[in-house]
Amino acid sequence: MSDVEVPMPTPPGRRPRRTREPRRPLTVDLIVETGIRVLDAEGLDAVTMRRVAQELGTGPASLYAHVGSKDELYDLMLDRVSAEIRLPEPDPARWRELIKESALEARRVMSAHRDIARVSLGSIPLGPNLLLGAERMLAILLAGGVPPKIAAMALDTLAMYIDADVIEGTIYTARALGPEDGQRMYEDKIGPIRDYFRALPPARYPNIVAMVDELTEGDGDERFTFGLDIFIRGLASYVPDDS
Amino acid sequence: MSDVEVPMPTPPGRRPRRTREPRRPLTVDLIVETGIRVLDAEGLDAVTMRRVAQELGTGPASLYAHVGSKDELYDLMLDRVSAEIRLPEPDPARWRELIKESALEARRVMSAHRDIARVSLGSIPLGPNLLLGAERMLAILLAGGVPPKIAAMALDTLAMYIDADVIEGTIYTARALGPEDGQRMYEDKIGPIRDYFRALPPARYPNIVAMVDELTEGDGDERFTFGLDIFIRGLASYVPDDS
């Protein structure tokens, strides 16, 4: 309850310095935090230099003293977000379960931050937290007996798969809305598509018309686990003497 | 060699109507073609309404008579591009090879058009050519005995995998450049990353430091085929009586 919290009128005779001053001095962390706040509330496209600056009560030019560019800010946001991913310790006997858990956990965290996965897909992990995630998954794979060359490729493929799935997922789900609104929005989008598929000329698109239900009722979680299980099983086939 | 080809000075007494007239009347096809030309030359981000309009000798507002929005233009470009994908006829006995061929062909075509895959990832195929591709792959899978529900999920996953891989690939390869320039650019990018990985604290990142070579020497084609083979093998496990 100090005087910084509640706004006071300007005392007479002392003129206001700025219409709106930054509460805290600008730092990289503060800028990144603010970016993530905007991301979570409105999505990645809303995270502009001007918007973040405005949120901090300053102009866009001020950010460039702390951050090289918008893309660098995006990278920093991604690394900060990926610090939330909690990965298990390696265990040679249980590497398949642990990799599956890891992928699901990474997907969960990424999904919680809208379309930040767009930054991840198509960029090499360089930030400390991103690298720690890679390190952990590598440890799990190697402990399980996956050959190094295969483990390296698997790491790439897995990251790609997670990112792509999260990006696909963010089209349907409006996570800012409540669950019932999300369901309604899902139906609003999928309904017309179902109708469109059904109205397609069956001579040209026989299988799509025949499989409208299978094609549109797909649950996102189910599909992700489907591909993940296949991938892990395939990976296991590269491990000598794997049960 | 008609007079439309070579520019003539304006005859005296007849004032020029516009500084620069569109050669051809605006149509959706012409706009889409122009968009793809810009895409191939400079990438998706260069394809702006203003840029396409300029290329056609008109203003951005004129495009809106034919195309609803920039996103719609992107969708139309994607569908046009995907018409180049040539998929094989179904053959029950050879479904695994045919799906592999199909995936490689789709990847080849998408890769040839810079980062158009960004439009594809995270959008449901609705255009006639996109749907034809889906129809063909569905036919191959169903002919091979893959259960409909599995085939539907596989289709989604495969499309996602192809898109993600192409997007990843477009970071490294500057396809507008010649092959030797592409190689040089690749080395310019990968070299510093290798050095960075090697300089990482080994106590915190033991596996990454130990596996720098495996992690950075990854060939894009090899990795794609690796994941593809695993996926197809996994898919085959859902087919009753598959050899």
Add this chain to the structure above:
DNA sequence: ACCTGAACACCGTTCAAGT
């Protein structure tokens, strides 16, 4: 019906000037 100029409300980034 198609096209246009002008305007609106935005962008990322730079740079000289201030403290």
Add this chain to the structure above:
DNA sequence: ACCTGAACACCGTTCAAGT
């Protein structure tokens, strides 16, 4: 060293006005 205002060169989209 950090911050700023102003400017530059862009965006997508709308809309009244023209043909």
